[in-house]
Amino acid sequence: MVKRLSFNRVLLLTLTLGIILMPRVFAVSVKAFNEDKFILGKSFFEKPWVAFPASTTARDGLGPLFNQNACINCHLKGERSNKFVVKLDNPNTVYGTQINTKSTGNVPVEARVEIDYQTHISSYKNGDKVILKKPVVRLSNLGYGRVNSTLSMRISPSLHGLGLLGSVSNKPVKRFNLSAHEPSILTQVANAAHNDMGLSNPLYLQENCTSKQTKCNNAPKGKTLDLPQQRLEAITYFVKSLDKVSAVKPIKLFTKVGCSYCHTPSYDLEKRTIYPYSDLLPHNLGEGSFRTAPLWNSKKAPNFWHDGRANSVEEAILWHGGEAQSAKEAFVNLSKKDRVKFIKFIEGM
Ligand code: HEC
Numbered sequence: 001m002v003k004r005l006s007f008n009r010v011l012l013l014t015l016t017l018g019i020i021l022m023p024r025v026f027a028v029s030v031k032a033f034n035e036d037k038f039i040l041g042k043s044f045f046e047k048p049w050v051a052f053p054a055s056t057t058a059r060d061g062l063g064p065l066f067n068q069n070a071c072i073n074c075h076l077k078g079e080r081s082n083k084f085v086v087k088l089d090n091p092n093t094v095y096g097t098q099i100n101t102k103s104t105g106n107v108p109v110e111a112r113v114e115i116d117y118q119t120h121i122s123s124y125k126n127g128d129k130v131i132l133k134k135p136v137v138r139l140s141n142l143g144y145g146r147v148n149s150t151l152s153m154r155i156s157p158s159l160h161g162l163g164l165l166g167s168v169s170n171k172p173v174k175r176f177n178l179s180a181h182e183p184s185i186l187t188q189v190a191n192a193a194h195n196d197m198g199l200s201n202p203l204y205l206q207e208n209c210t211s212k213q214t215k216c217n218n219a220p221k222g223k224t225l226d227l228p229q230q231r232l233e234a235i236t237y238f239v240k241s242l243d244k245v246s247a248v249k250p251i252k253l254f255t256k257v258g259c260s261y262c263h264t265p266s267y268d269l270e271k272r273t274i275y276p277y278s279d280l281l282p283h284n285l286g287e288g289s290f291r292t293a294p295l296w297n298s299k300k301a302p303n304f305w306h307d308g309r310a311n312s313v314e315e316a317i318l319w320h321g322g323e324a325q326s327a328k329e330a331f332v333n334l335s336k337k338d339r340v341k342f343i344k345f346i347e348g349m
């Protein structure tokens with residue numbers, strides 16, 4: 001009798017629990033990690049694309065004008081690299097928005113890019129000096145005549161943590177790419193596919209040619225989009241899954257110096273606190289508007305600043321001017337001991 005009762009109780013308990021838990025289990029499984037999508041996205045991120053027509057229809061359509069044939073060439077392991085692109089002031093009716101240094105078939109490349117450096121020296125009160133070098137772009141072998149635009153370099157940033165930045169609420173609608181011009185990771189991936197690799201896609205229906213680039217327009221192309229919606233979404237899904245970021249709590253000195261005015265240390269997301277150190281807003285530090293660079297990938301960074309001009313955290317800080325002039329000066333006025341501690345703190349992120 002006793003045994004029977006307890007059996008019934010267990011049954012009742014199981015049923016009740018089942019009913020309570022069922023919708024949750026279901027909700028979790030809907031939101032769960034989609035391995036197929038991840039693998040598909042990863043492969044399209046990593047594998048090189050080839051020109052149309054080719055035996056592999058899934059990955060043809062590269063160019064006619066492009067910079068690299070795979071996302072991974074610039075974003076190795078999703079991390080920051082030394083690979084860069086040269087942007088043009090909008091609108092340039094002949095060259096478009098970006099200089100493409102490679103091409104397929106007999107299409108002339110837009111230009112060859114060379115870099116010169118302007119050097120200047122920054123000094124601390126105690127006499128310590130830091131040599132700062134600014135890259136200046138020089139174009140040669142112009143394929144389509146003169147370029148009547150200002151040129152600006154952009155280094156390939158780390159993609160780790162972008163998905164997390166996408167879920168910060170109450171923040172500007174546009175928060176992606178180094179100038180914070182793109183509203184979502186998907187629009188940025190579509191932009192990259194089009195401008196960096198010449199892939200037409202649902203957001204960029206045409207090939208990456210301006211109307212003045214005849215051979216580019218006449219180059220052979222497929223009847224369908226090079227990168228259809230489902231694959232664009234898969235790459236985006238893969239990029240969003242890149243989440244190797246540090247979680248370093250701020251030291252008092254950081255706020256005291258005034259860095260946290262733009263480099264907002266942390267945000268509380270639904271399930272965790274993240275430490276990106278950015279307000280995700282554009283600021284003018286003297287040379288145009290750029291998004292406050294998140295500092296959470298600093299430890300692995302081979303360079304700093306939108307054009308990679310800084311070889312160290314210290315050089316990056318010394319490049320701050322404009323809206324960040326007073327914070328920079330507060331840093332420069334720290335004692336040597338504090339300065340070293342401060343740089344170590346950021347280098348450790
Ligand atoms: C030629 C090098 C190159 C290639 C190839 C390339 N990227 Fe990028 N990527 C960059 C650069 C440079 C930027 C910064 C662009 C800017 O700020 O305008 C960037 C920015 C991004 C960003 C925004 C990062 C941020 O902090 O908001 C994402 C996402 C991205 N790329 C994904 C991709 C994907 C996906 C592909 C392949 C379809 C790709 N990239 C191909 C160089 C490249």
Ligand code: HEC
Nearest residue numbers: 259262283290291292293304305306316323324327328331
């Ligand atoms: C007014 C806003 C503002 C303030 C104040 C500010 N920064 Fe920045 N910081 C930025 C912006 C914007 C960038 C990106 C600049 C660029 O790439 O052109 C940046 C870039 C950086 C970088 C380079 C990161 C990278 O990945 O390229 C470091 C390091 C940095 N800041 C540290 C600091 C420190 C330390 C302080 C305080 C002394 C500080 N910043 C104060 C806005 C600010």
